[in-house]
Amino acid sequence: MAKAKGAIVVDEVKCKGCGVCVTACPTKVIELAAEVNGKGYHYAYMAHPDNCIGCANCGIVCPDTCITVYRAKAGATA
């Protein structure tokens, strides 16, 4: 099991389920949920959190700026 270097928090209420972040993630962390949010959108979530490298690609491409990206400081033990 890979150890996560990064993590994201998706604003599930705001997310429109466009899937642009899913395509942008180089390590296939993100999927769209089977459930829908209040607006009826299949919101994005970390399906494979261990793969996250904290590159911020998902946050950068999100048109609705729903994603906050975190990266562990180099050398920090989780």
Place this chain on the structure above:
Amino acid sequence: MSDINTIIKPENIIYKKTDVLTDNVMHYCPGCSHGTVHKLIAEVIEEMGIQETTIGIAPVGCSVLAYNYLEIDWQEAAHGRAPALATAVKRLMPEKYVFSYQGDGDLAAIGTAETIHACNRGENIVMVFINNGIYGMTGGQMAPTTLPGMPASTCPAGRDVSHDGAPIKISELLAQLPGTCYVTRQSVHTAANVRKTKKALRKAFENQAANKGTSLVEVVSTCSSGWKMTPTKANEWMEENMFPYYPLGDMKNE
């Protein structure tokens, strides 16, 4: 999962929404490029520290409500008239940063005259041009930028060049005018492209600070609703079809 909870701490944040964006939920369709470009302008304004001194000119088109999303001063122009209004604002308040934000119907159809003459006069403004090849707001009618063969609600069988003329490459045209100092075409469909577009916007605002003339940043964009595709399919379609006709890169950088 324990990993994740130790990573999610304020000191580890490397990307978050800039405060120059309001908390309003954007009315744009899922995946719409307008949202991404709004965010980039907001980030550039934050990084340059010019939130109090920037005035945006909103267009008619889907981005007519842009003033709801960036916490800066705005004026709302009549359809196509944003470059004329930007001219007035900048001339009256030369110490402000002034930018217009316009779609292809706004900038390259109804506002063609205002666009060309503002650029020709070399007004010291930034023009942000969202080229999604269609009239998004009004239901996907053909625009001057609609590609040959591309269907739209007013040309369901696709644009017929023998009848409608060829799509206009207005940025190439504007690059010919002596008043423009910077004309570039970018996109926001991948993280790498988003980063490049942000650099281009930054350069455009810096050109204004240096009194260099008109900077035009075209962003080849998607309109998944008008194109009748999912947002990810629209991004692929844009790469395959829009980029060959509207190649990315700088047309002018003086």
